Amino acid sequence: MAKSRKSRQAVEAKSDAQMTRRTAILALGGIGGFGIIGGRLYQLQIAESENYLALSEENRFNYQTVLPSRGIIRDRHGEPLASNTLDYRIDLVSEQIDDLDLTLKQLGDIINLSEGEIKRIRRDVKRRPDFVPVTVKDHVDWDQFAALNMRVHALPGIVPTAGEGRTYPRDAVFSHITGYVGKANDRDIERDDDPLLLQPAFRIGKVGVEQAMDVPLRGQGGRLKVEVNARGRVVREWPDPSDAATPGQDVWMTLDAPLQRFTAEQFGDDSGGIAVVDVMTGELRTLLSMPTYDANLFVSGLTQADMDALNNDERRPQYNKVLSGGYAPASTYKMAVMLAALESGLVDPDRRIFCGGKVKLGNRDFHCWRSKTGHGAMNMRDSLKQSCDTYYYEISQVIGIQAIADMARRLGLGQSYGLNIGGERDGIVPDPGWKRDRLGSGWRMGDTLNASIGQGFVLATPLQLAVMTARLANGSQAVSPSLYAGFDRDSFASLNIDPDHLRLVQDSMWSVCEEPGGTAFRPNGLGIAGLDMAGKTGTSQVRGISRAERATGVLRNDELPWKYRDHSLFVGYAPYDRPRFAVGCVVEHGGSGAGRAATIVRSVLGEALRRDGLGARTDAGAERTAL
């Protein structure tokens, strides 16, 4: 299909012309396109230029968050239980560093950097944008900080800064109260929209008072206008006093720091909890769980070794035993049973009940602690003084479990007091309703007998035992404990118990400590002339004793491994005639209540009274109605 040369040329010429025409059309489009670009340039750079110039100035200035000082936690005398110290830290800005290896090596010659720290720094540098500072080291001591400052000009990208760090007393006896602060985690940030939480150097309360009072302690962040240049780096600061941070409020506790320390010394290496409460006001002078841990460790982040040491300690240092530890109150529960019996009117306190060492219920034997010989004939006062179990087995069957449980609750057991510190446990005051709800089974008389001597289902914290004792000592008011000083609280509700009945209980408790034959009798008592104390021992079984063991008596309690030994309990108050302080104390696996716990409480009560001017009350509390 060859075409003539002529027609082919014609076609080509026609197609050339068409291509030229269409090129022109595209060129027109191009001109239009460049027109749009030019117009946009005019709009941005001429018409709206001032607007963008202002925006670019705004870019140059920035606001930095200034962290507020955290409020101080103080004891009743103002002594700091948690305070702030100057904390030196070193940051690194990787965009200013050419050779990270070299810089880290040079840095390592000035401050100590472990292999692990170097690894973490490298990881952080990789993970974050170049301009975000990476922490090299927190809590650098002054010598190293000063040494680094001398040479920092030769280390571009290394930024030493001084900020505030939280610090707790070295003796650690307040750790369970103050708790500690830590970096906000993702959950904290989600829960709390305070922008301060996003600041890497900011710390929030994690447990204890630090957590419970976190918001007032925290304060409000301020801001600092800064001029930033390349990559947000600050070149100049423009401080404005009205932008300053508002420091957090101080929190005052009712605690008496020296008394708390003294108490911890009495505990020594033992494990347990103790609370010292003001009988009139309910203020807690001591609230101690032993052993303790160093809260400072948590601020900088616990090492695995520290964590393991804490977790593997069988005495469980992290566990707040005074608030959260549930212990069978054992014989310290007998005051509640006794009061219930008196209030019921069903038991004559003078009537004697014979103790032959055990009580038979059906085909089961319930033993008295003095099971071999028995106590003989006991009236009510003697039964408490000598802690005769048989007496309580017998009267509990007369008055019934409900009366006992009701009285225990009136005395403050089985409930938490809203201390606002966290970790408070309710404990257990068992009755048929409780058993049905919690265990789904019916109440048995055997349960009543167990409960009558504070065993079986009954559980109380050392704090609850202290409150019970304070109410017994106060006699008229349902004293409730407080931990924060300066709280205006309403007067306590009336206990609404016959004063004569209370007086018998108090007298019996006095006989425990001050009469020969009492389970906690010591010839020189408190060791303070003219002041008597009242109290009650308790020995709570941790491990059931087998019939064979009971028969042979081969194993004495202190021959068992630590964790199987009985808990030693004691509650007490002093002075007897003008009650001032009440104490509840549990020494885990401490053996008999008369031994370890009573010894601790005796010296703590003595010290508390000495520190208080031997109970010479001058304030409003002295006006209490006489019993």
Added chain:
Amino acid sequence: MTVHFEDRPDVGGKLFRLDWLLPVLIGVLGLIGVLAILSATNGIWERGAIQHAVRFGAAFIGMIIVAMIDIRFWYAVAYPAFLAALVLLLGVEFFGINVNGSVRWLDLGFMRVQPSELIKPAVVLALARYYHDLPSWRVSDPFGLIGAMLIIGIPMALVLRQPDLGTSLLIGATGIALIFLAGVSWRIITLGSILALVSLPFIWQFGLRDYQRSRVLTFLDPARDPAGASYHITQSKIALGSGGLSGKGYLQGTQRQGGYVPENRTDFISTVIGEEFGFIGSIGLLAVYIAVIAACLRLSLQCKAVFSRMLILGLSITFTLYIFINLGMVMGLLPVVGVPLPLVSYGGTVVLVVMGSFGLMLSAHLHTSSLLPRSD
């Protein structure tokens, strides 16, 4: 087919006859690029300016060498080059290495190449030859159309899979412009436009990836993502706008110093020029680009062969689209797609490919008297 070369290539004569206006303008652009990169890197030569200058110089020499080679050689290798580029593109599919979430590179051991850059001139070469060989009366018939569509469509699909929406659209737009230039009938143009409009929703639904859709949506409604994609645009507009009429002065741009505009060494290089030299500088840069394109048009008009004209026009259309897309994106007129500002942005493959393209254009013009075979 045999291709006859001159027995004794007259290199000196050719250098003399070369149209030097274009290389000079390109040199000016290269100089602007080096200075802008230097400013973008805070005046530190080692952070890109030196590399760019060296690469530019090498590519410039390469361009002259390409220009010296007879157009008949380029005509001969048009299809093989296209196939080779396609093979590399397919290679990416199987052996590509992942950089920043996109699989666009091939590691050849001694260097990394980006086949999606190579395919752009390759498509133009292939189409130019295709229309050169195709009798003009077949341009609008199904046979002619399908061939052109395949040359455009296959690489488009492969590039889109990488995923690289910007390059894919660039190939498509250049290809369609060449079909238009080849003289396809207005009836088909109208039909094609309608078809394209109708298929848009389907492309949106099935052709694009989530992040590509989100980029477009962000462009239409910047409030969607103020810290993400629209942050680029906001900061880039501030940089340009705050430059005002005459700019803040070389190395004085506060936006640039603040590092507020990301990628200002590469895709956003024009913000540096706009901030430091203002409206005058921006228009000046635009003027150099317009001059380059006008020079290309002039070359094309002086060529006889369809292959030569279409080669020059196609390559300059690609070049022009680069500029439009990049500047439109920087100024907030178009969504952000990763397209560099040719010859000014920092980047290796792009400089080589663009300079190679100019070499081809110069060769086509220089050898306009070389007769290319023409089928009837």
